[in-house]
Amino acid sequence: xxxxxxxxxxxxxxxxxxxxxxxxxxxxxxxxxxxxxxxxxxxxxxxxxxxxxxxxxxxxxxxxxxxxxxxxxxxxxxxxxxxxxxxxxxxxxxxxxxxxxxxxxxxxxxxxxxxxxxxxxxxxxxxxxxxxxxxxxxxxxxxxxxxxxxxxxxxxxxxxxxxxxxxxxxxxxxxxxxxxxxxxxxxxxxxxxxxxxxxxxxxxxxxxxxxxxxxxxxxxxxxxxxxxxxxxxxxxxxxxxxxxxxxxxxxxxxxxxxxxxxxxxxxxxxxxxxxxxxxxxxxxxxxxxxxxxxxxxxxxxxxxxxxxxxxxxxxxxxxxxxxxxxxxxxxxxxxxxxxxxxxxxxxxxxxxxxxxxxxxxxxxxxxxxxxxxxxxxxxxxxxxxxxxxxxxxxxxxxxxxxxxxxxxxxxxxxx
Ligand code: CAP
Ligand code: MG
Numbered sequence: 001x002x003x004x005x006x007x008x009x010x011x012x013x014x015x016x017x018x019x020x021x022x023x024x025x026x027x028x029x030x031x032x033x034x035x036x037x038x039x040x041x042x043x044x045x046x047x048x049x050x051x052x053x054x055x056x057x058x059x060x061x062x063x064x065x066x067x068x069x070x071x072x073x074x075x076x077x078x079x080x081x082x083x084x085x086x087x088x089x090x091x092x093x094x095x096x097x098x099x100x101x102x103x104x105x106x107x108x109x110x111x112x113x114x115x116x117x118x119x120x121x122x123x124x125x126x127x128x129x130x131x132x133x134x135x136x137x138x139x140x141x142x143x144x145x146x147x148x149x150x151x152x153x154x155x156x157x158x159x160x161x162x163x164x165x166x167x168x169x170x171x172x173x174x175x176x177x178x179x180x181x182x183x184x185x186x187x188x189x190x191x192x193x194x195x196x197x198x199x200x201x202x203x204x205x206x207x208x209x210x211x212x213x214x215x216x217x218x219x220x221x222x223x224x225x226x227x228x229x230x231x232x233x234x235x236x237x238x239x240x241x242x243x244x245x246x247x248x249x250x251x252x253x254x255x256x257x258x259x260x261x262x263x264x265x266x267x268x269x270x271x272x273x274x275x276x277x278x279x280x281x282x283x284x285x286x287x288x289x290x291x292x293x294x295x296x297x298x299x300x301x302x303x304x305x306x307x308x309x310x311x312x313x314x315x316x317x318x319x320x321x322x323x324x325x326x327x328x329x330x331x332x333x334x335x336x337x338x339x340x341x342x343x344x345x346x347x348x349x350x351x352x353x354x355x356x357x358x359x360x361x362x363x364x365x366x367x368x369x370x371x372x373x374x375x376x377x378x379x380x381x382x383x384x385x386x387x388x389x390x391x392x393x394x395x396x397x398x399x400x401x402x403x404x405x406x407x408x409x410x411x412x413x414x415x
Contacts, residue, residue: 004051005047008064009066011066019077019079020078020082024037024040024073024110029104033069037076038066040105043102044095045082062081064082082094088248088251089247095113109282111284112287113287125295127262127298129298142355145360145380146172147167147172153178153180155187157195161196167365167372167373169376170375171379172376173210175196175211177240179242179270182217183219196215200212215236217231217239229261239264241297244269244288267297268301277310286318293323300333301337302336304340304341305352319335323335332356337352337358338359342364343379343382343406344411345411359379368408370401370404378404
């Protein structure tokens with residue numbers, strides 16, 4: 001056959017410092033690993049299925065190069081000229097586009113992307129970073145707490161505001177809309193925002209603690225811009241965006257808008273598991289977390305290792321490092337641990353994350369036998385106990401809300 005895929009294979013090639021590197025897991029379908037790797041490099045850079053009558057010499061310079069094959073792991077170096085500065089959708093259309101549909105492969109997974117500073121420098125990254133968020137909320141030496149009113153959707157504005165009051169006065173720092181709560185006909189966005197912000201001010205006065213609202217602006221992009229502006233007008237610190245369902249282009253637009261509005265971004269990753277959980281095919285959360293930090297979210301869900309969602313402790317630790325590690329000029333991202341959490345799991349979470357984590361418990365607060373206010377108190381008591389090095393059971397002797405939570409859930413790891 002006249003294929004030229006092996007022209008994209010140069011084992012032993014030393015990638016240049018300013019090349020972008022992709023690490024793929026490749027399962028060929030009836031062809032050699034070398035040819036399969038060459039096809040991935042070709043289709044994700046300049047090639048197609050056959051040789052071409054016209055291929056100027058200078059274009060050969062931007063061909064991607066397979067430089068390492070180790071078992072089913074393939075490493076490919078990409079000259080930066082392949083990518084438009086600051087354009088995440090275009091990057092993904094290249095390194096995470098057609099290649100997943102090629103018949104020559106049975107499976108393909110993009111495990112990681114190593115971005116050179118030459119590429120990263122075009123992105124703002126997080127506006128606030130962990131220190132900036134702590135500064136705004138005046139919370140220094142403990143994890144932040146969040147709760148999502150449950151049932152996820154259904155409350156009207158007044159009921160929602162009641163839950164917000166109970167949660168915030170019970171000790172919750174951040175009230176978070178659920179990922180599928182936006183502006184349904186029984187709880188329109190601005191009505192909810194206006195009422196909850198009034199409650200926020202009252203709860204701050206009542207508790208002497210800063211409180212904030214992770215208000216979900218997820219919608220069509222122009223509508224999100226309108227909602228972000230409203231959030232700033234009402235004096236809130238955050239917007240929440242479902243970054244996978246809204247898409248990378250929208251997130252880049254919202255990030256720019258939030259720079260002007262001085263709003264932090266809470267990134268929810270709903271739908272990621274459609275393409276991240278299959279170990280043989282799709283895209284690793286390594287890539288999603290790196291892209292979210294590049295674009296500039298301030299908080300990012302990374303899993304629990306002990307809760308109801310997939311994602312073992314090892315993965316959660318790795319994603320947390322990707323949020324918080326030194327990465328050129330980019331500020332760190334606050335990792336969010338959420339999904340089946342309750343007071344009985346707080347020691348596991350603090351053991352896994354340390355204190356630079358946002359602990360979100362929805363059912364684990366509103367499912368408390370004595371209700372939301374007690375559930376919020378129990379969550380804070382579990383954090384206090386753990387930071388003092390006291391067992392939850394010991395601390396529960398003097399703290400009834402924690403005792404009642406432990407009587408219901410113990411240290412259950414829900415599925
Ligand atoms: C958690 C949650 C979050 C999940 C998302 C939910 O509620 O609100 O959306 O944590 O998963 O709807 O399930 P509970 P992840 O606290 O009641 O479990 O954080 O893994 O992206
Ligand atoms: Mg949710």
